[in-house]
Amino acid sequence: MQLLSLLRARFEQALSGWVDDPAVHAQRVTLARDPRHGDYQANIAMPLQKTLEMKPLDIAARLVEKLNVADICQTPEIAGPGFINLRLKDEFLAEHLLAALGDERLGVGHVSPLTYVIDYSAPNVAKPMHVGHIRSTVIGDALNRILRFLGHHVISDNHLGDWGTQFGMIIYGYKHFVDPAAYARQPVAELSRLYRLVQQIIAYQAAKPKMAAAYDVVRRAKEKKSELQAATTELASKQSAKHKADLKQADKELRAADELLHSLTEKVGAVEQAPELLQLAQSHPELEQCAQLETAKLHEGDRDSLALWEQFLPLAITEIETVYRRLGVEFDFTYGESFYQPMLEGVVEELLRSGMAVESEGAICLFLEGFDAPMIVRKRDGAFLYATTDIATIEYRVEHFHPDVILYVVDHRQSEHFSKLFAAARAIGYDRLELHHISFGTVLGSDGKPFKTRSGTVVGLETLLDEAVERAYQAVCDPQRLQKAGIEMSHDEQRHVAAVVGLGAIKYADLSHNRTSDYEFNIEKMVQLEGNTSAYIQYMVARANSILRKSGVELDAAALDNFALHLQQPAERDLALQLLQFEDALHQSVEEYYPSVLASYLFGVAKQFATFFDQCHVLNADSPELLRSRLLLCHAAARVLSQGLRLLGIGVVERM
RNA sequence: GCACCCAUAGCUCAACUGGAUAGAGCAUCGGUCUACGGAACCGAAGGUUAGAGGUUCGAAUCCUCUUGGGUGUACCA
Structure with a gap:
């Protein structure tokens, strides 16, 4: 209720x-x-x-x-x-919680439904998924589940990046650098290697000519700084604020220049230290343009390019689907960018015809009120951009799904793009359609910078999932611990528990943070089984179930008629109250699309349950009535917690 | 240069959108338990909400400025 x-x-x-x-x-x-x-x-x-x-x-x-x-x-x-x-009133709480327990949906009503399209995950299929993809996938999936549960009509759509520049790079790489044996053995790994290879060489070729200038900038920045410093000692007594500010500015410039030089050096060094890479870089000059040419050929419908694309795409998708299966994430549609490709020309023509778009410096642009830079829908060379695709996508979705709301679960760096896109949509005439950018922050490493390994490469998502599951296994399935708890578990059950706990930990760590802020990805902390983690909540469910099992009482809907709640202790009353706030938590959580609201509600309930079962003994309760009442509270807590976790895409186990 | 976002306890984060004495979790210190699984529970300590002004009954929250960080910024997605 x-x-x-x-x-x-x-x-x-x-x-x-x-x-x-x-x-x-x-x-x-x-x-x-x-x-x-x-x-x-x-x-x-x-x-x-x-x-x-x-x-x-x-x-x-x-x-x-x-x-x-x-x-x-x-x-x-x-x-x-x-x-x-x-x-x-206590009676009010007791009566309504009991009523909720008689209901499959825990008393959660159906809203008058809206139609939502949720656009989330959307990885670039040319690259392996990494930690950055977690947020969109997990937040989108949770919103999908909650909105559906409340009774909305939800269409989930994975807007794959399957048509962009990255395919040009892969195609080029395949044509020139492929290792046929490796491709035959592990095509996905080989394609991903080719992609990285091409990227690396492009980065090298772009960085190389900038080195000299970068050295120069650093040298000048150093000079400027030491000049200012020299002046400091002279003027020590009467240092002006202006001078201080200048010095600070100089320092900042030096740091920026150093950073740039460092990154260029790395890119250049990575290639120059490997003779075979250097040779490739030299025998394929202007690789970036070559790759772009491949992209253009693909977009123009070149038969060979298309054939390669059709060969590569299913491979990449299969790979991605493995991850989704593991995460338990499903989509109604997976219309990638390529799906909208046939519509793009029509979109641009229509924009031109209606006068919304105009030509400027050879490109077709939408000059939108309130923005300095235009939204470009066709490049000078005739190619379309993701802005074009996004407009086409809105048109397609409106025509086929008739949504009231479209949610884009995409990181905050694209906020300007979405502001423009939404402004364009309104200008086109979609003024009754609600469009929201569900933006989220960056996943950081413990150094406060975007999450990477020590060597600086991004960490594959699969590796991360494996690590979380392994850590969960070590913690939960420690033989000593299981023995102490009196649990005998088969090997299969142990692996299952580890998977549920480990994957839940990763998802929960993400969902429990306010989506708009950056958060620190600390796998050690998130898999820890105390504190605000999914494992703690899952553990409370297991404890509640353990008590229920031990009682031997069946709590089906029919049996509930013989039960009543007696809320005597504060711990019992507080628990009942919090359990009854489940529906409010769900509504509040989707009001501004913050799954973290549901997560912190669940943590609160789990904590309150821990207090309750510490202070109020269930099986040794003073009277049969009290025993039954407390069993009901266990039952209710287990159900609310498991349902709530499920809505976050997180599973529970009977025992752990 | 311009635009947007951020700064809260030692650390990681909240604060229901302007409400009462700013809350959790880690970590620290102390306590509880002959019971349902101790991965537990209870308590203490920890804060000039980056700084300075302003708005009003009332500000972490809104406005202005300052400082420090992040991101984006005409043909990548």
């Missing part, structure tokens, strides 16, 4: 006929921040003091008078400058 909207509705009633927009003010009923103030609080009186020209305390008093919540709450209390504090 939705406690919040129930309470808000009552406040709206009390306010109607008194203030202008009662619903807006009723929104100011929230969970109490501090439990000493009750369960919920209404911060309604204070903001109204001006419009009503009354003292907040008087407003609160009158509001409480008009308020009809006797069936839900104890007598409301007024505190501080005019807060109204509410405490739910």
Whole structure:
């Protein structure tokens, strides 16, 4: 049930006929921040003091008078400058939690459905998936699951990068550098090697001519800095603020120059230190243009290029699907960029025809209000860009799926692109379609920089998953530990538990962080089985199930008629209250599309369950009624936690 | 240069979008337990919310400036 909207509705009633927009003010009923103030609080009186020209305390008093919540709450209390504090009645909690348990969906109602398209994961199929792909995949998947569970109509679409420059590189690499034996043996690995090879050489060729200039910049920056420093000693006594700022600026410039030089040196060195690479680089000058040419040929429909693309694509997709299968992620559609390719020319023509797009410096551009740079939909050389594809994609989705909302789960670096895209969509006339960029931050290593290995290469996602599962295995399936817990597990069960715990750990670490902030990827921490981790929550589910098993009581819907909840101890009451807030947590979590809201709700419930079963013994309860009541709480906690985890794409096990 | 994002406890993060004494988890220190699986529970300590102004009944949150970081910025995706 939705406690919040129930309470808000009552406040709206009390306010109607008194203030202008009662619903807006009723929104100011929230969970109490501090439990000493009750369960919920209404911060309604204070903001109204001006419009009503009354003292907040008087407003609160009158509001409480008009308020009809006797069936839900104890007598409301007024505190501080005019807060109204509410405490739910124990009988109310007991009755509704019991009702929720009789329901398959734990009392979660169906919303009036909207149609959503969620666009997430969208890896570039030419590269192996890496840690950066986790966020989009996991956040998108969680939103997909939650929205569906609430009753929305959701279409999940994996907008694969399967048509861009990267294929030009692969095709070029295949034509010139392929090792046929390796390709026959492990085609995916060989293609990925070719891709990296071409990229490396391109990087080398781009870096090489810049070296001299970079040295120069560093030298000048050094000179400038030492000049300023020399001046510092002379002027020591009367150093001006300006001089300080200059020095700082010089230092900054030097650091930037050093960094650039360093990165160039690395790229050049990587090739020059390997004779065979150097030879390739020299025998294939201007590789970037050559690769671009391959891309262009593919886009123009060159038969050989297309044949190669058709040969490579399924290989790459199979590889990606292995990862999805492991993660338990599914899509309704996997329309990559290539799918929209036939529409692109029409899109541009239509934009030109309607006058929205114009030619500028040879390119076809949309000059959108509020943006300096235009959105380019066709390059000078005639090629289309991802902006073109994105517009075509909106058109296709509108025509075929009739969405109310499209969500793009894509990292924050593309926010400007999406602002432009959405502005373009509005200009085209999609003004009733809601478009949201569900942006998220970067995954960082422990050095605070984007996550990489010590050697600087990105870490493959599969490797990471393996490591998480292995660590989970070490921790959970430690023979001593299992023996102490009195659990005998087959090898298969152990591997299964390790997989559920390990993969859950990676997903949960991601989902429990506010999506907009960067977060530090620390595999050691996330697989740890204490603290705010999925393993802790999963463990509480296992403990609850263990108690239920031991009791020998079947808690099916029919049996519930003979059960009642007695909320005597604070720990029991608090648990019941939190369990009943499940539906609110779900709604709040999709309101602005933050799975972290659900994650922290679940952690709260798990902690409260731990407190409960520490303080309230279940199987040795004082009376049969209390035993049954506490069994119900275990049952409810296990169900809410497993359902909640499932909605985050995380599994649970019977025992661990 | 311009635009956007960020700065909260030793560390990693919250704060229900302007509400009461800013909360969790690690780590630290102390305590509980002859019971349902100790991967537990309870408690303490830890903060001038980067800094300075402003807006109002009330600011971590909104506005301005400063400092320090990140990202993007006309033909990559």
